Amino acid sequence: MKALTWHGKSDIRCESVPDPKIEHGRDAIIKVTACAICGSDLHLFDGVMPEMRSGDVLGHETMGEVVEVGADNKKLKVGDRVVVPFTISCGECFFCQRGFFSGCERTNRDFKKAQEMWGHSPAGLFGYSHLLGGYAGGQAEYMRVPYADVGPIKVPDGLSDEQVLFLSDIFPTGFMAADFCDLKGGETVAIWGCGPVGQFAIKSAFILGAERVIAIDTVPERLEMARASGAITIDFKDEDVYERIQDLTSGRGADACIDAVGTEPDTASGFDAVIDRMKVATFMGTDRPHVLRQAIHCCRNFGTVSIVGVYGGLLDKIPMGSAVNRGLTFRMAQTPVQRYLPQLLGRIEKGEIAPTFVITHRATLEEGPELYKTFRDKKDGCIKVVMKP
The missing domain is CATH 3.90.180.10 (Medium-chain alcohol dehydrogenases, catalytic domain)
Incomplete structure (x- = not known):
């Protein structure tokens, strides 16, 4: 065959x-x-x-x-x-x-x-x-x-x-990403990555009761598909993601943040993403967790970070101090x-x-x-x- x-x-x-x-x-x-x-x-x-x-x-x-x-x-x-x-x-x-x-x-x-x-x-x-x-x-x-x-x-x-x-x-994975956010109705959910899983996470967040979905990517076709599903979009090459989410949430942060990117973010997404890639290339690291760092910072106090992007090994420079002191919940799984x-x-x-x-x-x-x-x-x-x- x-x-x-x-x-x-x-x-x-x-x-x-x-x-x-x-x-x-x-x-x-x-x-x-x-x-x-x-x-x-x-x-x-x-x-x-x-x-x-x-x-x-x-x-x-x-x-x-x-x-x-x-x-x-x-x-x-x-x-x-x-x-x-x-x-x-x-x-x-x-x-x-x-x-x-x-x-x-x-x-x-x-x-x-x-x-x-x-x-x-x-x-x-x-x-x-x-x-x-x-x-x-x-x-x-x-x-x-x-x-x-x-x-x-x-x-x-x-x-x-x-x-x-x-x-x-990809449909169950995107749905699980939204399900992990424990939505009750009326929430703002931020989603990093508008690939296929991210697109299903957008649809699923609305199905489960989110009032607003913020979709973050830079590929025009993906952003357009996200907008067609009702999401507010952020092109991370044109805007500061943290500042835009702060503006959209009156400084509180998103109720839940979904990492649908995982270990291979675009290096244009931030200086730390460039450093991560250098570490992986020189065998000083295994994964590139830029999106996870940003999701933690953009999540409101006592919010949820849902991780469905693939990671394989050890993550460096994760802001656990932010997560612990602000009471974040992490949900993740294959x-x-x-x-x-x-x-x-x-x-x-x-x-x-x-x-x-x-x-x-x-x-x-x-x-x-x-x-x-x-x-x-x-x-x-x-x-x-x-x-x-």
Whole structure:
């Protein structure tokens, strides 16, 4: 089969790889009908995440048709259309039983590496390094889905692939970002990053009761999409973000701040972002937390900082004195997708949100390697790429 594979920094190829096979009774094999390039994939493209190996199949936003099921899988049958969460979860362990599916204790085959790096291991993830299980991803013609009687959700008749594909990651992640803000109604929420996750965070914040959303980015197409969703926008190259948020909130700060950027902010966002990049380049640091620093400073006393941008290692010069003395709450996670799937599918069916609004590019797998570059470089108005093998 054809698949997009990783061969080093900035080296993504579309090539032939072996077809996946049933390895466990709870497995399923799906024929991929739609998949997408995620902003998190760009961290792999840029060589930021460790433990990638040449030939690894990429992708964790995937859906398709079931073509084979293991003998112990009683949930799915051949012909079912399903969306596959990027988090692989057993459904039975301490964390899965409590709804914390991305903390699954059983699915990370490389848990010892993760434990050494982070203290404890999270769940395994599709297409995201041998720190998180080394599972082949879904930017391919076919994909093996472990624990397929827990993760995938069946797609109702009448909904297209593009309407439901983003239930695999970016819609639940953006919704979780807003959910973490514990909105009661009437709040001001500031969101850093107007990529796909940020766009869903904007929509979700309004759905959950925010009165105002402030969206921070510098890419014109992203800012325009944010405005179309009702957000007030700040171009960080043209305005001082802290001062503008102070003006908009009468000096109080935002009720909640969402970091939807993570470890690779634009170096034009501030002098500290330039220093962070120098530290990473000279192996004096692992991550570049400019956005998190700014979110802390812009959040009101006893507000919430919600973190859904990807960080991998150690963060330097975080203003914990500000956070502690002003009573901030931090919420963060890899998204326990299965926890959110039923209600978000319901919102799509009711017409509360049409997830297709973020799609700007549709392509084949063969076009994928070039579109990784286009997406990373923010060219051609690229916000979200959907591929159909």
